[in-house]
Amino acid sequence: MTQVLRKFGVMGGTFDPVHYGHLVTAEAARREFGLERVVFLPSGAPPHKDPTGVTDAEHRYMMTVLATLSNPHFDVSRVDIDREGVTYTVDSLRILREIYGESTELYFITGADAILEIVSWKDPEKLLELAHFIGATRPGFSLDRVPQSTQEWLSHHPERVHMIKVPALAISSTDIRERVRTGNSIRYLVPEPVEHYIRRHNLYKHNL
Ligand code: ATP
Ligand code: MG
Numbered sequence: 001m002t003q004v005l006r007k008f009g010v011m012g013g014t015f016d017p018v019h020y021g022h023l024v025t026a027e028a029a030r031r032e033f034g035l036e037r038v039v040f041l042p043s044g045a046p047p048h049k050d051p052t053g054v055t056d057a058e059h060r061y062m063m064t065v066l067a068t069l070s071n072p073h074f075d076v077s078r079v080d081i082d083r084e085g086v087t088y089t090v091d092s093l094r095i096l097r098e099i100y101g102e103s104t105e106l107y108f109i110t111g112a113d114a115i116l117e118i119v120s121w122k123d124p125e126k127l128l129e130l131a132h133f134i135g136a137t138r139p140g141f142s143l144d145r146v147p148q149s150t151q152e153w154l155s156h157h158p159e160r161v162h163m164i165k166v167p168a169l170a171i172s173s174t175d176i177r178e179r180v181r182t183g184n185s186i187r188y189l190v191p192e193p194v195e196h197y198i199r200r201h202n203l204y205k206h207n208l
Contacts, residue, residue, distance in 0.1 A: 001066045005103040009038035010096060010131065012080075012089055014108065014173065015060045017198060018067045019170040021111070024119045025136045028166045029109045030073055033134065037073050038109070040064050040098070044080045046182040055083040055203060065192040093130040106131035107162075129158045136166045143208070178205035 005168050012025045018040070026038045042060045054060075061081055068074035079095050080087045093106060095193040100106070110118070117126055118133070127133070146154075154161050171189050181204055186195055198204060 003103060004105045006036045007105045007145050008096075008100060009033070009035040009107045009134070010041055010093065010108050011043045012092070012108065013043065014054060014116060015040070015042045016055045016192055017060070017176060017177055018064045019171045019173060019194075020168040023067060023071075023191070024169055025111060025166050026109060027071070028164055029107065029134050029136065032164050033132075033162070035073075035107060037075055040068055040074065040076045041092060041096075042076065042081055044083055044085070059197075059203060060202060062200055063194045063197050066197055068113065068137055069193070070191075082176075087105045089128065090121070090123045090127045090206060093127065097130060108132065108133050109134045109136065110138045111135075118150075128157050131160075132159075133161045135161070135163050135181070138162055147189065151202045157206060177204040181206070 004014050008022060009026065009029050011029075015022065022040075027039070030033065030038050043054075043058065044057060058081075061076065061078065061189070064076045068076055077096070079099075080092050091110065093167065096106060097104075108127070110133070112135060114135070118127070120151060121127065176186050176189055178184075179189075186198070190198075
């Protein structure tokens with residue numbers, strides 16, 4: 001049996017743009033599960049979103065780098081944005097396993113909303129073979145709201161599925177894009193360098 005020497009978190013997302021909700025969640029998971037690193041994984045063409053409405057991957061990547069720079073335990077991976085076409089999480093995890101090797105255990109971190117989606121993802125069983133799964137619920141979110149079939153599926157894998165609570169941060173990228181478009185402030189919702197990057201590149205002025 002391979003000895004597990006280190007544990008890495010993987011924080012997948014569109015990050016359009018990255019915000020403090022993502023950062024707080026990643027840090028909470030890191031502390032709670034003793035993760036050596038959390039790798040942020042900006043998506044290529046996400047299967048669950050309309051690819052035409054998503055900002056250019058290089059902009060999303062740059063903003064994620066800027067947001068994570070000050071935390072020595074945070075990293076950003078280009079694995080998904082450098083791949084052509086639709087990228088599935090299960091394939092991304094397979095690639096990351098190859099890069100980091102057998103002795104690294106992966107913990108895939110997602111927010112509560114993604115728990116509902118995970119069973120509909122490509123190959124959910126394989127996903128749990130490749131990585132642990134950390135579902136971050138916000139206070140007030142109850143697993144009762146998760147459909148029975150999903151709850152049953154999750155309960156079959158208690159050693160691979162974990163839940164953590166993160167502080168209630170009602171921040172979403174959708175809201176930030178809308179704020180920029182309508183001229184509202186995004187100060188204290190995203191790290192300052194991200195705010196500057198958005199202004200400098202005139203992002204989110206026209207699209208939602
Ligand atoms: P959008 O509004 O465009 O859907 P988002 O804010 O949900 O964007 P994503 O890039 O879709 O951001 O999310 C990446 C991951 O971060 C997902 O697993 C999502 O559940 C989680 N997440 C997003 N916002 C928060 C938040 N405020 N607190 C905790 N987790 C979050
Ligand atoms: Mg989302």
